[in-house]
Amino acid sequence: MNLKTLLGLSFIFFVALGCVGAKFTGETIKHKTVPSGQISVISGGYGKTKVSSVNNAIDKAFRNILLHGIPGTNQSTPMLGSTAEKVYQQNKKAIENILSNDLERYILDREVSAYRFLNINTPSTEVRLLINLQAFRSRLESQGIIRKFGI
Amino acid sequence: MRGIILILLCVMFTQAYSQEEAATSPKIQPKVMVMPYTTAKQSVLQEMNNNDLVRLAISNVKEAFDKRNFPTVDLNAKLKMMQNDRVMEIENQSSIKQELIELSGADIYVETEANINRSSGGNSVTVILSAYDAFTGMSMANKSGVSPKFYTESFEKLVDKAVNEMSDDFMNMIQASFDDINARGRMLAMNITFSEDSEFDMDSEDDDLNLLSDQIEDWLEANSLNSYYHIQGVTSTKMIIDEIRVPLQTEDGKNFRISKFVQKFRKFLKSKGMTTSRDLQGGRIFITIQ
Numbered sequence: 134m135n136l137k138t139l140l141g142l143s144f145i146f147f148v149a150l151g152c153v154g155a156k157f158t159g160e161t162i163k164h165k166t167v168p169s170g171q172i173s174v175i176s177g178g179y180g181k182t183k184v185s186s187v188n189n190a191i192d193k194a195f196r197n198i199l200l201h202g203i204p205g206t207n208q209s210t211p212m213l214g215s216t217a218e219k220v221y222q223q224n225k226k227a228i229e230n231i232l233s234n235d236l237e238r239y240i241l242d243r244e245v246s247a248y249r250f251l252n253i254n255t256p257s258t259e260v261r262l263l264i265n266l267q268a269f270r271s272r273l274e275s276q277g278i279i280r281k282f283g284i
Numbered sequence: 285m286r287g288i289i290l291i292l293l294c295v296m297f298t299q300a301y302s303q304e305e306a307a308t309s310p311k312i313q314p315k316v317m318v319m320p321y322t323t324a325k326q327s328v329l330q331e332m333n334n335n336d337l338v339r340l341a342i343s344n345v346k347e348a349f350d351k352r353n354f355p356t357v358d359l360n361a362k363l364k365m366m367q368n369d370r371v372m373e374i375e376n377q378s379s380i381k382q383e384l385i386e387l388s389g390a391d392i393y394v395e396t397e398a399n400i401n402r403s404s405g406g407n408s409v410t411v412i413l414s415a416y417d418a419f420t421g422m423s424m425a426n427k428s429g430v431s432p433k434f435y436t437e438s439f440e441k442l443v444d445k446a447v448n449e450m451s452d453d454f455m456n457m458i459q460a461s462f463d464d465i466n467a468r469g470r471m472l473a474m475n476i477t478f479s480e481d482s483e484f485d486m487d488s489e490d491d492d493l494n495l496l497s498d499q500i501e502d503w504l505e506a507n508s509l510n511s512y513y514h515i516q517g518v519t520s521t522k523m524i525i526d527e528i529r530v531p532l533q534t535e536d537g538k539n540f541r542i543s544k545f546v547q548k549f550r551k552f553l554k555s556k557g558m559t560t561s562r563d564l565q566g567g568r569i570f571i572t573i574q
Contacts, residue, residue: 166449168448168449169348169351169448169449169451169452170351170452207449207452207453208452208453208456209453209456210453210456210457210460214459214460214463215460215463215464216463216467266452267351280459280462280463280466281352281353282349282352282353282354282455282458282459282462283311283313283314283354283462284311284312284313284314284462284465284466284470284532
């Protein structure tokens with residue numbers, strides 16, 4: 134194998150690798166329709182290691198559920214209500230504590246599709262998550278972050 | 285001296301306790317009733333007895349409320365409570381429906397509709413859920429959902445699937461309406477009419493040439509939450525206010541009583557030399573000026 138062939142093959146390899154990396158969008162979107170009380174999402178994550186990027190994807194998924202809702206799912210509106218940002222600021226400490234330490238117990242299933250780090254501005258992984266929405270909501274209710282159903 | 289200190293401590297403790305108690309008064313929750321959607325000619329009773337799909341959909345929606353620990357008014361029990369002969373007496377089906385809503389004491393009713401869709405690609409079911417404020421008729425939440433298509437005649441399963449997929453979002457919409465009530469107050473509706481032999485009407489003027497309708501409007505502006513009210517219409521013999529916002533709780537943390545609001549309004553009319561009678565149905569107020 135001469136040098137030209139080697140360079141050509143390397144070029145093709147890197148181009149192919151670049152294409153693979155571009156498939157992650159970094160968004161949090163609906164994955165599939167699931168029964169009431171659950172939510173299934175695909176979430177992109179950023180990070181230099183596999184663990185950190187998966188954790189980032191999970192964190193982003195829960196933040197989106199809390200602050201924005203995921204269109205077409207069982208939680209299409211923000212879980213924190215119509216004044217989500219205000220509720221978040223008022224309960225920032227408690228919410229951040231849940232997001233940092235306690236998300237695992239609300240994840241019913243997860244599937245990491247792939248991991249590849251290109252740079253910090255490009256998502257390096259994508260995780261499919263099945264989340265126990267009802268239990269997560271109950272936790273927020275029990276801590277007084279959101280009101281129980283009713284007035 | 286010791287006695288005086290003891291009495292003072294007792295008074296302070298009692299005051300602190302009563303303040304704390306008032307501050308923690310639980311808010312009175314609205315009552316919700318799930319019922320079938322009926323047209324003016326359809327009977328609620330018949331729809332409940334004959335339409336299995338709607339009955340199942342209603343059961344599923346009630347289950348969604350139960351999951352959020354929010355009990356609902358049982359429609360069947362209320363239908364039984366209404367004397368059958370009384371139901372038969374009223375020929376107009378929409379009157380029965382209205383009476384059912386009024387007698388149930390429900391503040392919110394959820395209408396449930398389920399329709400079968402047949403096609404060569406399979407059968408599906410469309411479910412439509414609509415929640416209304418029982419007293420003002422204001423829409424609180426609407427959601428429609430279609431089950432996936434299957435080559436099946438088991439429509440019950442399709443209804444189950446359709447409701448299951450939409451119930452969470454529907455409940456979130458109702459909660460958003462509840463949040464709105466918390467922020468902007470609860471809604472009341474008021475009808476003001478005159479008895480046949482009354483010497484007053486809405487065009488009656490006081491010494492400063494203010495019309496009675498204008499004086500009532502000034503009172504509403506001063507006594508509604510954030511001056512929020514909406515007058516649907518005024519004639520010389522009638523005023524319909526389809527929305528008045530009042531707080532859920534008083535400043536000292538007690539639940540706001542509609543009867544007190546009515547009492548205050550009647551006192552205002554009395555100060556203008558008018559005698560009144562009133563009827564109260566949940567959040568709907570009827571005032572008749574004698």
